[in-house]
Amino acid sequence: MTASSQSRSALMRRKKADLVEEVVALRAALESERDIGPTDVAQERGSLPGEELFTGEDRAGLWPMIDSSPVGVSIIRPDGMILYINSALAELVGVEQHEVVGKDTQVLFFDPADRDPFLAKIERDGGIEGLERQIQRSDGEEFWISLTTRIHQMNGQEVWVTWAHDVTDEHRQTEKLRDLLDTVPCTVVVSSAETSELLFVNEFAHETTGLRVGGGQFTQAYKNPEDRDQLVEKLRRDGRVDNFEVEINARDGSDNTDWVGLSARMIEFEGQRASLVVSQFITDRKRAEQGLREREARLFEILESSPIGVGSARIRRH
Numbered sequence: 001m002t003a004s005s006q007s008r009s010a011l012m013r014r015k016k017a018d019l020v021e022e023v024v025a026l027r028a029a030l031e032s033e034r035d036i037g038p039t040d041v042a043q044e045r046g047s048l049p050g051e052e053l054f055t056g057e058d059r060a061g062l063w064p065m066i067d068s069s070p071v072g073v074s075i076i077r078p079d080g081m082i083l084y085i086n087s088a089l090a091e092l093v094g095v096e097q098h099e100v101v102g103k104d105t106q107v108l109f110f111d112p113a114d115r116d117p118f119l120a121k122i123e124r125d126g127g128i129e130g131l132e133r134q135i136q137r138s139d140g141e142e143f144w145i146s147l148t149t150r151i152h153q154m155n156g157q158e159v160w161v162t163w164a165h166d167v168t169d170e171h172r173q174t175e176k177l178r179d180l181l182d183t184v185p186c187t188v189v190v191s192s193a194e195t196s197e198l199l200f201v202n203e204f205a206h207e208t209t210g211l212r213v214g215g216g217q218f219t220q221a222y223k224n225p226e227d228r229d230q231l232v233e234k235l236r237r238d239g240r241v242d243n244f245e246v247e248i249n250a251r252d253g254s255d256n257t258d259w260v261g262l263s264a265r266m267i268e269f270e271g272q273r274a275s276l277v278v279s280q281f282i283t284d285r286k287r288a289e290q291g292l293r294e295r296e297a298r299l300f301e302i303l304e305s306s307p308i309g310v311g312s313a314r315i316r317r318h
Contacts, residue, residue: 072145072164075154080105080119089164092145094138110136122149122160130271132167143168146271167271174270186280193236193266193273200269208281209248223247223257231264235275239266245282259286 066073072089076082082100085108090097093108100107106115114133122128128149136142149162181188182202187209190200201211211221222228227246234241241264247257262279269276 074108074162074164076105076160076162078119078123078158078160080115082108083159092137092164092166093135108135109133110138118147122151127151128162132171132271144171170271177269184278186278187260189277189279190267190269190274191277193275199272199274221248223249231262232275235264235266240264245286258283 067086069086070088072092073084073086074082074089075084082103082105085095085097085100087097089108090100093110095107104115105119106112109115109118111134118128118131118133121131128147131147131149132144133147134142134144144167145164146167147162147164149160152159152161178200181190181200184202185204187205188200188202189198189205189211191198198211198213198215201213205211209221224247231241231244231246234244241262243261243263245259245261247259249257259282260279261282262277264275264277267274267276
């Protein structure tokens with residue numbers, strides 16, 4: 001082998017060694033990046049917490065839109081670990097974005113009892129629509145939020161994306177309505193327009209009928225289910241019902257019945273469509289009317305069977 005050939009071979013060996021060293025270094029860097037958490041990667045890149053979840057066009061378009069959204073947004077894993085919250089949600093609950101990324105969802109609820117039912121409902125129903133929860137901000141102030149959650153796939157993993165907005169003002173208005181209705185000296189009941197579940201029963205209604213929230217559906221009070229169907233149909237069509245008289249079951253469970261005259265309106269109550277029904281007992285009047293009809297019937301029966309001619313006339317007074 002000539003001197004020039006030996007020189008070329010030595011040069012190729014050095015280049016090969018340099019190339020192998022570079023590949024080893026790149027592999028080491030890749031393994032190192034895999035070993036650190038999402039928050040560390042974001043901080044190393046100089047990005048905000050959660051930005052690494054968005055790739056390609058999403059990072060350029062979707063992520064800035066979500067992070068600057070005035071509505072609170074969080075992204076969590078099914079096990080409850082927080083992957084990302086936007087600045088609006090961080091401000092709403094009084095935390096820093098980087099403080100909660102990588103932690104359990106419990107830190108956003110502040111009441112641990114709310115965490116498990118929230119996750120279980122998403123798992124069971126495949127999402128959440130308008131779930132309202134009372135939250136205590138990190139400074140101790142209490143407020144209400146409405147949560148809507150959808151399941152998505154991001155970078156090959158299942159994530160749960162939740163939108164949260166403050167509904168404290170709506171709840172304050174509802175509380176004022178509750179206080180007002182409790183002072184009304186007649187039966188006031190609010191029930192879900194979809195399920196008929198009782199949402200509110202004022203004190204007068206509870207004392208006189210035994211109805212209570214969590215005690216079943218308002219439909220159970222009707223003697224004849226057809227009356228309830230007729231009321232609902234008219235309420236949905238017109239948005240209101242006035243002077244509707246129905247027979248209801250006796251509170252003691254006996255075969256006796258009572259009569260009520262009611263008026264109803266469709267309203268928004270605690271974030272859902274509901275019917276507000278105001279009623280008064282008219283049993284005494286209905287029984288008096290029934291007694292009068294029975295007496296009139298007997299009178300006409302007697303008159304019809306009389307062997308003597310009988311007539312009736314109205315005297316006109318001048």
